[in-house]
Amino acid sequence: MWREKLELHKSNRIAALYPSCKFLVVVLYSVCSLLLGSIGVGEGQYSLYLIPWFLVVPALCVASGIGPRFWKAIQKVIFIAALILVVQALLIPSEKIVWQLGFLKVYESGLRSGINLSFSVMNIAGIFVWMFQTTENREIARALENSGMNYKVTYVFISTLQMIDVLGKNSRTIMNAQRARGVETEGNLIVCAKAFFPSLVPLILGAITNTEERVLTLESKGFDVQCEKTHLFNLERSGHEKVVDVIAIAVTVAVVVWRVVLWIL
């Protein structure tokens, strides 16, 4: 039977978790990240707990069997986080200077804000990377429908995820066409911006025009018909969801209690 090929048989127990369980982990991890970011350490009140906390994400990814894919995806996030850290540390002035090299001064408040912001970004983006790298779009779609969400909303959600790739490809095609006409598309930031922003107009207009045909195609395929839909792909629970839910909630409660105790003290 061909549909057996569509079934997912993940050998990794963490990767095989039900999408809603993974989503709970993502939400609680993000909440914990924000709480830990609010705890200042040492004289400078830096959010240093966020640094070891971030190690949870690569550990989770390696345990889920997606180490190399995670590294590929997180590189850009690390670059952005590093940029935020440098800009904040150098540009938010305060009386206390932590470090100085010539005209470059790292201010205490800038460093505090930079560490908080950059590691919060890395933690939250990292946990989302884990979820999306271990979960296929069709798993998310089925889980959403199983949770009672309208199939039209699910369609919008999933097609939007797919369309990001498609729009990326279209954007490259438009840029290539501009290059072929002699428009400068490479160089400094201003040159790139000059080439990029005009390309948004055909990209967006093209996407809007295509939407009409896409809607009619859906109509042709009976998308609007009110009946019980069939699904070729069925999603099963791995059986470890409850354990993971309990661990995630327990860790979050511990972090919340710790944070409240520190406030009181």
Next chain:
Amino acid sequence: MDTVIEFKNVTYSYPLTDVPAIKDMSFAIERGKFYGVIGENGAGKTTLCALIRGFAPSFYQGTLQGQVLVEGKPTTDFGPGELSLKIGYVFQNPFNQISGVKDTLFEEVAFGLENFGVPVDEIERRVTEVMKLTDIWQLAEKNPFELSGGQQQRVALASIIVLKPDILVIDEPTSQLDPEGTEKVFKIIEMLKAEKKTIILVEHKVDLIAEYADEVMVLRNGKLIRFGDKQEVLSDMSLLDEGVQLPQMAILGNKLRQAGVPLDTIPVTEAQADEVIGRAMQKGRA
């Protein structure tokens, strides 16, 4: 005559315009026949298709005068999805016909059947059959976005054929395809014709219309200026003056006749030209 679609004095205008895209059109389509629709750009071919399928006026809005009947019932009286099982519609751009929510071609073709709640076993049987028929079975595990234009158009056809509609409206399916892709698409259309489906095909490649269609409709400025047997319509040289393209064989036949070759009829297909010219040459020798 088993009429399946009927236009009764149909005039249709899109919203925000006073100029009708279709003007006072009346005709009847017979079940099981293949109709080729030709005409220059802006003649109203796509609007005609949209009216048959009921997209106009239900989706496009606009003003409809007269009646478009499918099996005797006005298209405006059909419920959502009801016409999808009767009339399959294939659009010009293969890329836009991909649902965008399926990871494999097999699931993509099955999408329509899932929407209609067809049991899984039947879906599997029908999808397998149609994918083999349209020669895309070997691509079953591929992502629909990774295919070539020709392959995507065959997927679009398969996704509609799998719903088993009796009527197929196909709007310029080969406009973005290379000759090989075009040939494969027409092979599928030929198979559908053999299954006695009613086919309405809009196509600029008149030679292909001459080859496959039973009857031809010629549109110009929203009006139906010719409608009838392909031989009769496509050998009418006066259409050239109205900006309508005619098959190469018909033009060749006409030129031969003007040069004094005694052709008994103007051929519209290559095979017919072979016969007609052969007969004329025999006459000449005798």
